[in-house]
């Protein structure tokens with residue numbers, strides 16, 4: 315059997331920290347980065363007598379996520395204790411949901427290499443986060459001491475479990491990207507992987523192409539960025555394929571992604587794996603999920619990425635590439651919609667956002683809402699170009715200043731004397747000068763070298779510091795020659 319005859323099967327479990335103000339079962343704050351153990355109480359410390367009470371907001375966010383991921387919301391859900399011992403888990407159990415989750419049977423649609431793919435979602439359930447260990451050395455092995463910070467203990471999470479429908483590391487990356495976009499659209503999490511608010515474990519196995527039986531899977535943990543997910547899964551896929559081609563057996567085990575070495579390492583085999591002994595939490599009664607409340611939540615959902623993509627393509631005639639880029643972030647998509655209300659040329663707006671706005675945001679590492687930029691600014695710049703007041707080249711400079719300062723582009727143009735020179739007499743004079751000063755180039759052009767014209771246009775632009783109207787310069791030069 316060769317590598318090509320093997321097919322990869324991946325399922326993802328994604329944990330998402332919900333951005334509620336208080337924890338899942340107590341009223342402690344969830345703000346990230348507070349001094350250790352300052353956001354704790356008897357409930358989340360697991361002290362005797364502490365009684366958990368479900369945060370309704372956490373359930374609401376889980377319901378919203380379920381709806382946005384095309385799931386059915388269950389009529390009721392129940393909390394269970396997942397029993398295991400770990401130093402950052404003060405109760406020695408985690409409150410989770412075993413067989414009665416909030417939502418089931420959803421999906422995410424993707425386009426992978428031009429092909430539409432539907433990845434089914436098995437379930438969305440609610441649980442609480444554990445605390446955090448801070449090791450004194452570079453890693454666990456080198457640490458002399460470990461400290462426990464329980465600020466994160468009890469922060470609400472949703473776990474989104476996919477079916478094993480993903481067929482490549484690239485597909486896994488696209489699934490995660492889409493999942494993150496959807497969750498950000500509905501504003502239930504900031505999804506910052508670097509702050510741990512979005513975490514991903516993966517199951518991966520390989521099998522002969524066309525087989526309906528799954529191969530032995532391994533679980534890969536500790537992939538802390540989208541890049542790490544892609545690299546970790548690529549490594550594991552290759553490792554398993556090589557082993558199978560060589561006639562070796564895959565051991566069912568949990569493997570750790572070692573980012574620095576670029577390899578997965580075996581951690582524990584299934585035989586030593588935990589038996590969590592789930593049982594219903596006696597302190598938390600089952601929760602009936604009110605149908606009307608679900609309907610209201612559904613009605614409150616914003617336009618989601620897929621619907622938005624369709625609208626940009628059908629209503630505004632944008633190429634699918636543009637629609638994809640613009641809808642990848644809700645803030646950018648909202649900004650686009652606001653811009654075309656002021657300046658209805660959708661393609662011109664799209665081009666400007668995709669090139670100038672996203673370029674500057676990327677350089678600054680900012681989101682649009684963290685800048686002084688407004689849709690009015692974009693509309694005005696496009697209007698100035700359209701009117702011929704400034705050239706596209708000058709517009710970029712003006713816009714960059716607006717982007718940083720929030721100043722009115724028209725005011726910048728006036729103040730810096732950047733109004734485009736469209737005066738035929740003045741331009742004719744400049745064209746004549748340039749022609750006279752470049753006899754060799756002029757001759758080249760007359761001998762059929764079209765490129766020479768570009769050089770002459772460039773000379774006129776240079777003489778006017780970019781202010782000449784390039785179309786007019788072109789026209790005048792052709793006439794002159």
Ligand SMILES: [Zn+2]
Pocket residue numbers: 337340341342353354355356357358359468
């Ligand atoms: Zn608490």
